Amino acid sequence: MSALPASIQVFERGWLSSNNVLLLGRDDTALIDTGYLTHAPQTLDLVRHALQGRHLDLVLNTHLHSDHCGGNATLQAHYGSRVAIPVAEADKVRDWDVDALSFKATGPRCERFTFDATVAPGDVLTLGGMAWRALGAPGHDPHSLIFYCPAERLLVSADALWENGFGVIFPELDGESGFAEARATLDVIAGLDVRLVIPGHGRPFSDVEGALARARSRLAYLEADPVRNAQNAIKVLLKFLLLERQRIALTDVPALLLAMPVFEAANARFLKQTPEALATWAVKKLVRSVAARIEGEHLLNH
Incomplete structure (x- = not known):
């Protein structure tokens, strides 16, 4: 370099x-x-x-x-x-x-x-x-x-x-x-x-x-498919919250997403899922990419 x-x-x-x-x-x-x-x-x-x-x-x-x-x-x-x-x-x-x-x-x-x-x-x-x-x-x-x-x-x-x-x-x-x-x-x-x-x-x-x-x-x-940008944004925003808090109760994830107007806009325009379904999807994506892990009833930063 x-x-x-x-x-x-x-x-x-x-x-x-x-x-x-x-x-x-x-x-x-x-x-x-x-x-x-x-x-x-x-x-x-x-x-x-x-x-x-x-x-x-x-x-x-x-x-x-x-x-x-x-x-x-x-x-x-x-x-x-x-x-x-x-x-x-x-x-x-x-x-x-x-x-x-x-x-x-x-x-x-x-x-x-x-x-x-x-x-x-x-x-x-x-x-x-x-x-x-x-x-x-x-x-x-x-x-x-x-x-x-x-x-x-x-x-x-x-x-x-x-x-x-x-x-x-x-x-x-x-x-x-x-x-x-x-x-x-x-x-x-x-x-x-x-x-x-x-x-x-x-x-x-x-x-x-x-x-x-x-x-x-x-x-x-x-x-090519703007839904991909919306999905990426949801994952990034959840990861950002996890970086700040380090530990989030899984039951709190839908409400945390709902509290962000950008989530509401992206979901209404592109994703069209319930907050609970989208929260489950986002958590799975973060865990699969080893950006987070589940311990009991909590999502932990990784």
């Missing part, structure tokens, strides 16, 4: 918290994405250790799913850092509209934070002493941004491109277009000269061509 510049550190966090990208310039420090609320104390510890007494000037979010911005409030409270968010999310955050933000729809929590600046596609930012261009990356999230550094040929790809896939295409669950936008985002990435990708989840990788091929293949598979 191609090496990162000494001014960049990546905290690879797993699948409950997004990766955090710390950029250390001579005169500026910034953190891209802050993980999930449950892990906010750990995020703060990682940042404090890496900064070695320096101040964190800026927190920057690729998008506002709770696993990417859940540590914002903690870092803001500790450092007084400026926070920059995608421009399209400004009114929602200003009013803390949990119906418009994704937190209520998908279940996971996020502590309220404020913002000082917005970032729009095409903006150029200085992060870690380097120039980065913000690019729109709709698909997984309609307002997501990715960040490209031409001088170092680096891409912070958020959930638009992972080494093996991408994030759930959420707009399609609400009957909005998402597949076409995800494909266009992959085309944008393919047009960049990239030697190393720092994804929102998983390790940094240099085989960009291979990752793009895998992502396009998966996108075609999902688009």
